[in-house]
Structures are given as C-alpha cells and as structure tokens.
Amino acid sequence: MIERLDANHLSSEAGTYCLWLRLDAPLPLVVGRLGERTLPPGLVAYVGSALGPGGLRARVGRHLRAEKRLRWHIDWLTAQAPVCAVWLRTGRLRLECEWSAVLRRLPGAAIAWPGFGASDCACAAHLIAVPPEALAEARIALAPDAIFGELDGYDR
Numbered sequence: 001m002i003e004r005l006d007a008n009h010l011s012s013e014a015g016t017y018c019l020w021l022r023l024d025a026p027l028p029l030v031v032g033r034l035g036e037r038t039l040p041p042g043l044v045a046y047v048g049s050a051l052g053p054g055g056l057r058a059r060v061g062r063h064l065r066a067e068k069r070l071r072w073h074i075d076w077l078t079a080q081a082p083v084c085a086v087w088l089r090t091g092r093l094r095l096e097c098e099w100s101a102v103l104r105r106l107p108g109a110a111i112a113w114p115g116f117g118a119s120d121c122a123c124a125a126h127l128i129a130v131p132p133e134a135l136a137e138a139r140i141a142l143a144p145d146a147i148f149g150e151l152d153g154y155d156r
C-alpha cells in the first residue's frame with residue numbers, strides 16, 4: 001500500500017504539476033461523463049495547472065486526498081489510486097498542455113484515456129501512460145523545479 005503524500009510541503013505559488021500514479025493491477029473506473037474504462041497496470045501521468053488561490057499547495061493537496069466531492073475527471077482516479085509522486089514547476093505560465101504533449105511524444109507513451117482532463121483544451125488527453133523506461137527522459141524534458149514522493153522501482 002502506498003502512503004499518501006503530504007501537501008504541506010508544497011509551494012503555495014502558482015505553477016504546473018504532473019501527478020504520477022502507479023497502478024499495480026488493472027483499475028476499472030467510471031468517470032463522470034467520460035464513461036467507463038479499465039486502466040491497465042503501469043505508470044500514468046496527469047498534468048494540470050494551479051493558477052488560482054492557494055496555488056500548487058491547494059490544488060495538488062486536493063489531488064492527494066482520497067475524500068472529496070468528485071468534480072474533475074482526475075478526482076475519480078485519485079479517489080481510487082494514490083498519487084505516488086508529484087513534479088512541479090512554479091510560475092504563472094499554464095504549461096499543462098505543453099507538458100501533456102511532451103509526455104505523449106515519449107517513446108512508448110500513449111493516451112491513457114481519450115478526453116481525460118482535456119475538457120477545456122484541444123489536447124487528446126491530459127492522462128498519459130508512460131513506460132518506466134521513459135521516466136528519465138520525461139524528467140529532463142519537463143524539467144520540474146521540485147519533486148515530491150518517489151516512483152519506487154520505476155525510478156532509475
């Protein structure tokens with residue numbers, strides 16, 4: 001069982017984040033209006049931006065909690081599976097669409113669920129399945145300025 005990360009150490013500045021979830025078994029989900037799908041085991045990344053009050057601490061803190069009113073697509077996923085790592089970049093630039101495009105271009109990466117997290121933009125999805133072999137390249141490409149948690153055996 002993965003312990004949930006503590007949001008208290010996160011910056012309250014605005015920024016962009018990438019949540020990493022490790023699915024150890026197939027995870028059947030029903031997500032709002034998206035419908036249902038079973039996510040395969042492996043690593044999935046979800047990207048978003050926190051430009052509102054409370055910044056990254058407030059937004060990512062919500063993602064780290066299991067109990068919440070289910071509102072965004074990601075809420076259904078984080079209610080079922082804990083976030084095991086968070087990559088952050090502070091700043092007022094909304095980088096989430098750029099980050100999702102970068103992740104999708106990684107070797108072996110794939111859209112985890114078409115439309116997921118991309119209701120308000122033109123991206124195919126903001127939920128990307130990333131093979132562990134591509135993690136090092138992902139980290140270089142996204143260049144997070146803070147990292148919380150770990151990806152255990154997936155880290156290299």
Ligand SMILES: [Zn+2]
Pocket residue numbers: 096097100118121122123125126
């Ligand atoms: Zn987008």
